[in-house]
Amino acid sequence: MAQNTNTWFREKILLGMTPRDYIISNFNVPNLIAAVIVGLGVAVMIYRLFFGLGPSTNLSDTYPWGLWIGFDVLVGIALAAPGLALGTAVHLFGMKEYHHFVRPAILSSLLGYIFAVFALMFDLGRYYRIPYLIGWSWGFSSILFLIGWHFFLYINICLIEWAPALFEWLNLRKLREFFSKLAIWATIFGVIIAGGHQSALGGLYLVAPAKLHPLWYSILLPVFFLLSAIFAGIGMVIVESSITHKIFKRQLKDFNEAEYNRLVIGLGKGAASALFIYFILKLFDLAHSNTWGYLNTPYGYWYLVEILGFVLLPAILFTHSARKEKPKLVQFSGFLTAFGVILNRLNVSIIAYNWYLPTSQKYYPLWSEIALSIGVVGMLVLAYRFIVNRMAIMHEHPDYESVH
Amino acid sequence: MGISRRDFFKRTATIAGTSLLGSGAIAHAYEKGGPSIFSKGNTANRKNWKQWEERKKAPAPEEPYSVLIDTTRCIGCRRCEWACNEWNKNPNKPIKEFEASVNQKKSVFDNVRRTHAGTFTVVNRYISSKDRNPIYVKKQCMQCEDPGCLSACFVEAFKKTAEGSVLYNPSVCIGCRYCMIACPFDIPAYEYYEVLNPQVTKCTMCYDRITKEGGVPACVEICLAETLRFGKRSELINLAHERIINNPGKYVDHVYGEHEVGGASWLYLSSVPFDEIGLRTDIGTTPIPKASNGFLFAVKMFEIVGAWPLVFGAYYAISKARNKHKPSHDTSSEKKGEGHGAKH
Ligand code: SF4
Ligand code: SF4
Ligand code: SF4
Numbered sequence: 001m002a003q004n005t006n007t008w009f010r011e012k013i014l015l016g017m018t019p020r021d022y023i024i025s026n027f028n029v030p031n032l033i034a035a036v037i038v039g040l041g042v043a044v045m046i047y048r049l050f051f052g053l054g055p056s057t058n059l060s061d062t063y064p065w066g067l068w069i070g071f072d073v074l075v076g077i078a079l080a081a082p083g084l085a086l087g088t089a090v091h092l093f094g095m096k097e098y099h100h101f102v103r104p105a106i107l108s109s110l111l112g113y114i115f116a117v118f119a120l121m122f123d124l125g126r127y128y129r130i131p132y133l134i135g136w137s138w139g140f141s142s143i144l145f146l147i148g149w150h151f152f153l154y155i156n157i158c159l160i161e162w163a164p165a166l167f168e169w170l171n172l173r174k175l176r177e178f179f180s181k182l183a184i185w186a187t188i189f190g191v192i193i194a195g196g197h198q199s200a201l202g203g204l205y206l207v208a209p210a211k212l213h214p215l216w217y218s219i220l221l222p223v224f225f226l227l228s229a230i231f232a233g234i235g236m237v238i239v240e241s242s243i244t245h246k247i248f249k250r251q252l253k254d255f256n257e258a259e260y261n262r263l264v265i266g267l268g269k270g271a272a273s274a275l276f277i278y279f280i281l282k283l284f285d286l287a288h289s290n291t292w293g294y295l296n297t298p299y300g301y302w303y304l305v306e307i308l309g310f311v312l313l314p315a316i317l318f319t320h321s322a323r324k325e326k327p328k329l330v331q332f333s334g335f336l337t338a339f340g341v342i343l344n345r346l347n348v349s350i351i352a353y354n355w356y357l358p359t360s361q362k363y364y365p366l367w368s369e370i371a372l373s374i375g376v377v378g379m380l381v382l383a384y385r386f387i388v389n390r391m392a393i394m395h396e397h398p399d400y401e402s403v404h
Numbered sequence: 405m406g407i408s409r410r411d412f413f414k415r416t417a418t419i420a421g422t423s424l425l426g427s428g429a430i431a432h433a434y435e436k437g438g439p440s441i442f443s444k445g446n447t448a449n450r451k452n453w454k455q456w457e458e459r460k461k462a463p464a465p466e467e468p469y470s471v472l473i474d475t476t477r478c479i480g481c482r483r484c485e486w487a488c489n490e491w492n493k494n495p496n497k498p499i500k501e502f503e504a505s506v507n508q509k510k511s512v513f514d515n516v517r518r519t520h521a522g523t524f525t526v527v528n529r530y531i532s533s534k535d536r537n538p539i540y541v542k543k544q545c546m547q548c549e550d551p552g553c554l555s556a557c558f559v560e561a562f563k564k565t566a567e568g569s570v571l572y573n574p575s576v577c578i579g580c581r582y583c584m585i586a587c588p589f590d591i592p593a594y595e596y597y598e599v600l601n602p603q604v605t606k607c608t609m610c611y612d613r614i615t616k617e618g619g620v621p622a623c624v625e626i627c628l629a630e631t632l633r634f635g636k637r638s639e640l641i642n643l644a645h646e647r648i649i650n651n652p653g654k655y656v657d658h659v660y661g662e663h664e665v666g667g668a669s670w671l672y673l674s675s676v677p678f679d680e681i682g683l684r685t686d687i688g689t690t691p692i693p694k695a696s697n698g699f700l701f702a703v704k705m706f707e708i709v710g711a712w713p714l715v716f717g718a719y720y721a722i723s724k725a726r727n728k729h730k731p732s733h734d735t736s737s738e739k740k741g742e743g744h745g746a747k748h
Contacts (some may be wrong), residue, residue: 368434
């Protein structure tokens with residue numbers, strides 16, 4: 001029996017190596033860097049748990065939300081939208097040729113949400129009470145309540161969508177079949193739920209009309225957040241696939257470059273439409289709220305950087321590269337788009353928040369806040385790699401036929 | 405958003421000009437103001453919530469209460485701060501030290517202060533644009549009629565009572581601090597330095613006093629300058645307007661708190677525009693919860709109504725795909741094999 005579990009462990013977890021070989025094979029510079037990053041993050045987590053929010057953050061009564069909400073949750077969830085974007089495209093719009101992008105996308109959504117919620121735990125004053133939200137005290141009038149529930153549901157949905165890969169790995173055929181059948185329903189439900197909370201994250205700031213800079217505040221905030229989550233999701237699929245196709249090349253035996261490029265360009269077109277719609281809505285919003293006057297202020301310049309440099313520019317680049325068939329440029333625009341969404345979320349949550357305060361009174365993160373956030377990103381990347389190396393994410397499992 | 409740029413610069417200048425800006429984040433700038441950001445273990449909010457739960461069956465007053473603050477009368481003695489700390493068992497100092505500030509060259513008045521974990525109320529000093537005289541302005545929770553903090557909380561930790569108080573229940577609070585985002589007056593504070601059981605803290609309009617026969621808030625009771633006046637809200641609104649009418653030129657013609665964000669229990673009178681004395685005039689008269697209610701309604705409608713076509717559409721698509729797939733399964737997987745062969 002002990003022998004059996006041993007071989008199981010060796011096959012499944014250590015990729016068929018002995019523990020010693022496994023450790024040696026992992027002893028290299030990138031892994032050491034990752035270990036330092038994650039180690040520092042864990043140290044800050046422990047510090048936070050033992051000494052509280054005060055010493056471990058720069059949060060104040062004026063800035064109750066800092067980097068851990070702005071980056072870990074707002075940015076994290078927006079960038080975790082690949083599952084939403086591709087799940088919809090493939091399962092609902094029947095764009096079957098994209099189906100091998102789906103598993104990596106779902107995995108990144110699943111991990112993105114899990115780690116966002118994990119990071120959020122350190123920001124909550126009384127994290128251990130989080131179950132209250134699900135079963136004890138319901139604040140129906142709260143947008144945060146909606147978000148909490150949607151996160152909870154969406155993680156479960158992603159788990160269902162990811163379950164087939166898990167059970168292929170564990171070789172549990174029956175369970176795998178069962179979850180494969182559920183997957184399409186999970187996707188539909190997932191689209192509704194993800195759409196709901198992506199927009200609700202923007203909705204969070206609807207209650208702060210006097211605190212968020214007028215250029216960013218809008219009654220359309222939920223729409224902006226939803227739309228930008230969609231192009232963030234597509235952008236991330238492009239970025240991730242361009243990285244993973246390099247790193248996990250050995251898993252893709254006869255990789256067809258031309259076909260892959262064609263699909264990437266198709267993704268770029270999708271992102272471009274979303275970006276253009278977003279840009280036009282932003283213009284309408286400017287006109288409607290008549291905030292043109294603010295454009296000629298420092299905040300206005302910063303706003304223009306975001307809108308022109310990270311919305312309009314990638315939109316044009318995507319369109320151009322699709323016409324000229326330049327996959328490399330699509331990848332670059334993907335980076336630009338994802339970065340733009342990061343910028344947007346940080347603008348709303350930190351930079352343009354309490355905008356009327358003089359710079360010296362504004363919030364900036366403490367080193368420990370940054371260390372924790374980067375540590376969580378490190379954990380996410382390691383978890384992603386761990387799973388991709390073991391389960392059929394990038395390719396299809398040889399023993400199982402495609403369900404699509 | 406109806407703020408002109410001039411207003412904005414003026415306000416920024418007021419804030420910047422009256423603050424001794426320390427290095428770095430606001431927390432540091434305030435540390436100098438006192439140790440109250442380090443305060444923890446507040447008991448007043450819990451006590452008031454308990455009393456509210458016990459009193460649920462007791463008859464409600466015919467009308468909610470209010471406090472009127474006439475800033476033209478305030479002498480800056482800060483005794484209300486002392487009394488509030490004393491009654492609510494917040495960290496305190498001898499009353500003499502509070503009274504002394506007004507005559508000191510360097511005093512707490514050099515900073516514009518705000519509420520913190522151990523401070524429910526502060527008095528700030530502004531310089532009148534009319535006669536260059538100091539104006540002292542007390543600040544505390546406004547006890548909104550339709551409070552932003554209440555609607556924001558995802559575990560319903562707040563309650564607006566029939567008396568007018570907005571109370572906070574620390575025994576359900578998870579500590580997300582969204583209430584602090586949603587409060588247009590920047591009132592709720594947080595016990596950041598409490599490790600395991602941090603709470604939100606704020607003024608309760610002395611719920612535990614005003615529910616007693618003849619009780620008035622501790623800060624009102626100690627005020628000798630008759631700046632603060634406690635009473636029924638409608639009566640105080642009338643009184644405020646009477647004062648404006650009977651003293652032409654003395655007040656700006658506005659009772660702050662009557663309509664701001666849907667109305668509040670605390671009301672202010674002032675001789676200069678309110679944004680010059682730290683009371684925001686750009687927050688409008690729409691209650692904060694109205695901003696989010698519409699959206700919540702839209703999401704629920706979408707999820708309930710809009711979801712069905714999606715589900716049926718998908719079901720239709722699947723069954724269609726299945727019928728097409730079955731006979732030609734081989735060819736279709738072959739095609740895929742061609743396309744992105746690597747993945748199979
Ligand atoms: S002033 Fe702020 S804390 Fe007080 S009731 Fe209004 S929203 Fe709530
Ligand atoms: S911090 Fe507490 S009281 Fe405030 S919104 Fe969050 S759970 Fe509610
Ligand atoms: S009403 Fe009571 S709690 Fe509020 S400021 Fe006055 S003394 Fe403090």
